[in-house]
Amino acid sequence: MQYVSTRGRAPILDFEEAMLTGLASDGGLYLPEVWPQFSRDDIQAMAGLSYPAIAARVMAPFVEGWIEPEALHDLTRETYAVFDHAAVVPMTQLDDNDWLLELFHGPTFAFKDVALQLLGRLFDRALARRDTRVTIVGATSGDTGSAAIAGCAGRDRIETFILFPDGRVSDVQRRQMTTVQADNVHCLAIDGTFDDCQALVKTMFGDDQFRRAIGMAAVNSINWARVMAQIVYYFASAVRLGAPDRDIAFSVPSGNFGAIFAGLAARKMGLPIARLTIATNANDILARFVESGEYRKSAVVETYSPSMDIQVSSNFERALFELHDRDGDTIERLMADLARNGGFAVANDVAGATRQIFDAFRLNDDGILQEIRRIHGESGVIVDPHTACGTAAARATGVPADVPVIIHGQAHPAKFPDAVAAAIGHAPPTPDRLAEVMDRPEHVEHLPNDLAAVQAFIKKAKTSGGP
Numbered sequence: 374m375q376y377v378s379t380r381g382r383a384p385i386l387d388f389e390e391a392m393l394t395g396l397a398s399d400g401g402l403y404l405p406e407v408w409p410q411f412s413r414d415d416i417q418a419m420a421g422l423s424y425p426a427i428a429a430r431v432m433a434p435f436v437e438g439w440i441e442p443e444a445l446h447d448l449t450r451e452t453y454a455v456f457d458h459a460a461v462v463p464m465t466q467l468d469d470n471d472w473l474l475e476l477f478h479g480p481t482f483a484f485k486d487v488a489l490q491l492l493g494r495l496f497d498r499a500l501a502r503r504d505t506r507v508t509i510v511g512a513t514s515g516d517t518g519s520a521a522i523a524g525c526a527g528r529d530r531i532e533t534f535i536l537f538p539d540g541r542v543s544d545v546q547r548r549q550m551t552t553v554q555a556d557n558v559h560c561l562a563i564d565g566t567f568d569d570c571q572a573l574v575k576t577m578f579g580d581d582q583f584r585r586a587i588g589m590a591a592v593n594s595i596n597w598a599r600v601m602a603q604i605v606y607y608f609a610s611a612v613r614l615g616a617p618d619r620d621i622a623f624s625v626p627s628g629n630f631g632a633i634f635a636g637l638a639a640r641k642m643g644l645p646i647a648r649l650t651i652a653t654n655a656n657d658i659l660a661r662f663v664e665s666g667e668y669r670k671s672a673v674v675e676t677y678s679p680s681m682d683i684q685v686s687s688n689f690e691r692a693l694f695e696l697h698d699r700d701g702d703t704i705e706r707l708m709a710d711l712a713r714n715g716g717f718a719v720a721n722d723v724a725g726a727t728r729q730i731f732d733a734f735r736l737n738d739d740g741i742l743q744e745i746r747r748i749h750g751e752s753g754v755i756v757d758p759h760t761a762c763g764t765a766a767a768r769a770t771g772v773p774a775d776v777p778v779i780i781h782g783q784a785h786p787a788k789f790p791d792a793v794a795a796a797i798g799h800a801p802p803t804p805d806r807l808a809e810v811m812d813r814p815e816h817v818e819h820l821p822n823d824l825a826a827v828q829a830f831i832k833k834a835k836t837s838g839g840p
């Protein structure tokens with residue numbers, strides 16, 4: 374499979390190059406040149422298979438020519454064996470036709486592990502083949518950082534620098550990153566927002582000289598291989614509920630648009646997805662876009678769901694590319710408008726096409742607490758504040774009662790004990806593995822929201838020499 378940039382001006386790459394490159398040289402994001410097609414028979418044949426087996430089938434066309442199907446299956450088996458549930462991503466029934474997909478059984482208790490555990494292993498394979506090393510520089514709104522660190526831990530060809538907004542991630546989230554003691558892991562607390570951190574990383578990527586000097590690679594959700602790994606759980610969960618013989622809807626708490634973009638990809642590959650509901654918190658740029666066709670930045674608001682406190686969703690560019698029939702010139706122009714004027718509007722037919730597929734819903738902090746309380750009262754299940762946006766959105770936009778809705782359970786509620794306690798009067802039980810991080814010493818560097826300072830720190834702190 375070959376990969377093309379959403380802005381149409383970067384070289385066409387193969388899978389390994391696209392994965393190691395991350396952001397395209399024209400500022401765009403890589404996507405497969407064509408969407409592989411899964412027939413009804415192909416999908417039916419997934420019923421009853423294990424998660425690693427489904428993963429190998431769904432991802433095979435994307436990595437064709439790079440890894441043999443058997444080796445890929447070995448890799449997915451090894452990857453998902455570290456999850457603490459035999460079903461990898463089990464489901465819990467919340468209501469007659471509403472299902473919670475528990476994506477948080479990996480090492481850091483959030484869905485990011487599903488992709489990053491695999492990505493660490495894919496990187497390993499690629500770097501060993503090339504006999505080279507990389508420096509991962511990533512921005513996190515909370516969960517990516519720890520999952521990236523866990524995914525790269527023990528892989529000696531990878532050094533990791535994670536930028537996070539100082540004071541804007543939960544204690545547990547911060548400690549999951551800063552308590553990892555390893556020479557090749559660096560946690561940078563930036564005096565700014567997540568969008569600031571993300572902008573710093575993007576700019577560093579655009580700095581050719583710097584990128585080459587440190588052998589920079591990205592594991593942010595701009596990395597195609599992460600989106601690829603997330604497509605799998607749309608197929609796996611839909612098949613459990615009767616796809617392809619019935620349509621399924623999904624409700625996905627969204628920030629950077631990676632998780633829900635994987636749903637659009639699954640739909641393009643033939644999975645019968647009736648609706649994709651974008652659930653946002655008070656940072657509702659995506660909901661406003663679906664309603665109005667206008668994508669316009671506003672100030673970031675801090676909420677109980679910090680991993681969704683995002684205004685500029687990097688993967689949204691991939692959706693725009695698809696919604697504009699893959700017209701890279703238009704995407705280039707829209708992104709220039711976004712950078713210059715803080716927003717853009719799409720043509721009416723594109724806005725209409727968006728609403729054919731996506732619904733959108735927003736939930737403010739009061740609503741989040743009420744929703745955690747409601748779900749707990751009705752089913753005894755405790756959801757985290759991100760997932761609560763998804764459960765509230767599930768039936769709010771008119772998805773027909775006979776269509777099952779799969780709500781993505783994005784994080785374990787114990788990662789957000791304060792919000793849960795505010796909602797139901799007590800914190801959720803903390804798994805032992807999570808409790809351990811609360812006692813360990815932290816290692817963190819505080820830096821200003823300043824490109825030169827961050828670049829200087831990375832160059833100086835890097836232990837592994839040149840790439």
Ligand SMILES: *Cc1c(COP(=O)(O)O)cnc(C)c1O
Pocket residue numbers: 483484485515516517594626627628629630631632633680681759760783784
């Ligand atoms: C990352 C994350 C999100 C947002 O997912 P995107 O793929 O960035 O849209 C939502 N909830 C939690 C708990 C997360 O970790």
